[in-house]
Amino acid sequence: MGLFDTFRGSYKCDSCKEIFDFQEQTKDYENLLKDFYLGDYVDKGHRNYFYDFEYECPKCKSVNNISIAIRRGQFVDVISTETAETTNILELYNIKEGHQRNQNYENK
Template sequence: MGVYDSLHVKDICPNCHEEIEYCFKTKEFGLSYADYYVGDYVDKADTNYFLQVDDDCPKCGHNRVAYIEIKKGQWIRTLSKETLDEELKRVALMKKIKKVESVIAELPEEWIDVVEDHLDYIICKCTGEI
């Protein structure tokens, strides 16, 4: 079996729709046989990342893949693949919007009315979304 840390999370099985306490196993945090829960500091490094984990539902056997979000070493939340994909798109879009904001902030004042009149178009061109 080996040495693992355990990440405990209650979630709904996407297959049988029962509330399950999953116990995701990982060797990511230093192999200390530790038990972790959402909110715990799991990584001593001050880093941000997503850790992919999986476990089988004890009721129906469905393999549940999840993504543990780590921010500054703390386990913030657990995401499904679909939620992770949406989150990554949202983060990318927010970066593009910040870029648009910084460009607008640097425009000469006489251009502000033109930008305001065409803001939806500008955002669409810069981000690919309205």
């Protein structure tokens, strides 16, 4: 089965500084075609790590190295991989569950 899940969020391009929305497909989880937003619990093992990926800016086409912070299994932040390399994941805090989903709801 060629299924996957998708991280969704926004990121400020390191080159042109425009904020773009990304949709990053991942096969690291249950592959149930779920969408993962900031504040969602994505890792059933409650682990701590950065999920790194490359994403081409839709405006200037430069490639950004992006890291999603997973803290106790929760998607808690989106930062550059360069910043992630000097960040201790254990110092990040958990946030309100469903943070981004609630904002999406309120904006409707």
